Amino acid sequence: xxxxxxxxxxxEERRAGHINAELSLLIEVxxxxxKRISVATNKGALGGVLGMAAGEGDAAxxxxxxxxxxxxDVISNEILLEANAxxxxxxxxxxxxxxDPQPIPDMYPKGNHLLLFDPLDxxxxxxxxxxxxxxxxxxxxxxxxTEPKAEHFLQAxxxxxxxxxxxxxxxxVMVLTFGHGTHEFTLDREVGSFVLSxxxxxIPEATGEFAINMSNQRHWEAPMQRYVGELLAGRDGPRGRxxxxxxxxxxVADVHRIITRGGVFFYPLDAKIRAQGGKLRLxxxxxxxxxxxxxxxxxxxTGRERILDVPPTGLHQRVPVFLGSREEVERATHYHREVDxxxx
Numbered sequence: 617x618x619x620x621x622x623x624x625x626x627x628e629e630r631r632a633g634h635i636n637a638e639l640s641l642l643i644e645v646x647x648x649x650x651k652r653i654s655v656a657t658n659k660g661a662l663g664g665v666l667g668m669a670a671g672e673g674d675a676a677x678x679x680x681x682x683x684x685x686x687x688x689d690v691i692s693n694e695i696l697l698e699a700n701a702x703x704x705x706x707x708x709x710x711x712x713x714x715x716d717p718q719p720i721p722d723m724y725p726k727g728n729h730l731l732l733f734d735p736l737d738x739x740x741x742x743x744x745x746x747x748x749x750x751x752x753x754x755x756x757x758x759x760x761x762t763e764p765k766a767e768h769f770l771q772a773x774x775x776x777x778x779x780x781x782x783x784x785x786x787x788x789v790m791v792l793t794f795g796h797g798t799h800e801f802t803l804d805r806e807v808g809s810f811v812l813s814x815x816x817x818x819i820p821e822a823t824g825e826f827a828i829n830m831s832n833q834r835h836w837e838a839p840m841q842r843y844v845g846e847l848l849a850g851r852d853g854p855r856g857r858x859x860x861x862x863x864x865x866x867x868v869a870d871v872h873r874i875i876t877r878g879g880v881f882f883y884p885l886d887a888k889i890r891a892q893g894g895k896l897r898l899x900x901x902x903x904x905x906x907x908x909x910x911x912x913x914x915x916x917x918t919g920r921e922r923i924l925d926v927p928p929t930g931l932h933q934r935v936p937v938f939l940g941s942r943e944e945v946e947r948a949t950h951y952h953r954e955v956d957x958x959x960x
Contacts, residue, residue: 619804621812622643622644622647622809622810622812623809625799625812626640627640629794629796634794635777635778638704638705638729639705639729639777639778639794642700642703642727642778643754645699645700645705646696646752647801648699649695649700650782650788652695652699653688653784654782656692657688657742688736688748689735689736689739690713692736693713693714696709696711696735696750701720701724702724703727706727706729707727707728707757707762708720708731708757708764708768709730709731709732709733710731710732710766710899711732711733711900712734712735712900712901713735716766716931717765717769717931726762728756728757729754729755730755730769731752731753732754732755732769732899732900732904733750733753733900734750734752734897734900734901736748736750737867737868738866738867738869740865741865741866746864746865747785747866747869748866748869749781749782749783749867749869750784750868751901753899753903753904753907754778756777769899769931770930770931771928772925773898773904773906773924773926774925776795776903777795778793778794778795779793779903779905780904780908781871781872781904782868783872785869788805789813789872791872791875791908792908793907793908793911793912795911796911797815797912798817798908798909798912800817817875817912819875819912819913819914819941820877821941821942821943822878822943822944823878823879823940823941823944824858824859825859825860825861825877825879825880826880826944827863827870827873827879827880828861828863828883829863829883830861830863835886835887836886837885839919839948839951839955840884840886840952843947843948843951847859847861862879867881867896871905871908871940874909874940874941875908875909878940878941880939880941880944880945881937881938881940883895883936884919885919885936893933893936894936894937895934895937896934896937897934897935898934898935899932899933901937902916902918902923903923905937906937906939910924914940914942914945915939915940915941915945916937916938917938917939917945918937918938919938919948919952920953923937
């Protein structure tokens, strides 16, 4: 069978009535930008892109999250902003690396969509050559809004028109959904195009793999302690079987493993991050990944509620994240809800 390119797939989606021409163009532009990021990432030390971004004096540059920025964080952010500025498909962009949305300059035509992105997820792994990635989410700009502000981006995850991520690893792979299934595209470097490599991905409902940062165990809430304790007890514990743990510390890489062969990913609430509400950003990470996972038959919650139903209160709002194979996500979520019910 002849390979299907990303552009051909987007034409299929337009003919099926799932997307319009403007959204199709937006995805093409994002994919093109991600190809540039892939090239920069693959050059590594030869491209002078490793290490910390320079701030004032000898200090590292700090982003709006209070985190030190890598050079590739800054480069990736600039690539995505530049690529999406002039095409006429966007009203504004919002990036995890910036405090406020970036409007489309008045010299360019404006579209009816809003783009949110984490330009380089897992960037702490860049210098050790571990997979990193880009996460993105697309919303509709509210009718009548010509100069979008932060509040116009604050739409529940169920309102997403599209979501995707690109993982820069041994192969560069894009996983994409328009709310009608989850699909994978692999970058063919010889021709420079993303090619459909898996259609209608399904995550197994049961799994024997989990991903979590065990160094935070002493800070977890009791339901999380109970759940992971059962997994670690293996066949001698209440679950009666062994589980394996995997942890890359790059959400894109960990989620892509789940998309590929099943598993669960947890970044639960703990005592260290309780005041900020969680570790991962709702708008840039949790919502797009939740839509991708749900469209592949998985589940995604905060431990208490469905992620896609969380009302956004801020552009950089953080939440706990439980996602992946449905059976395990539902069990861990049940333990948290059970305890909340007892307290109530």
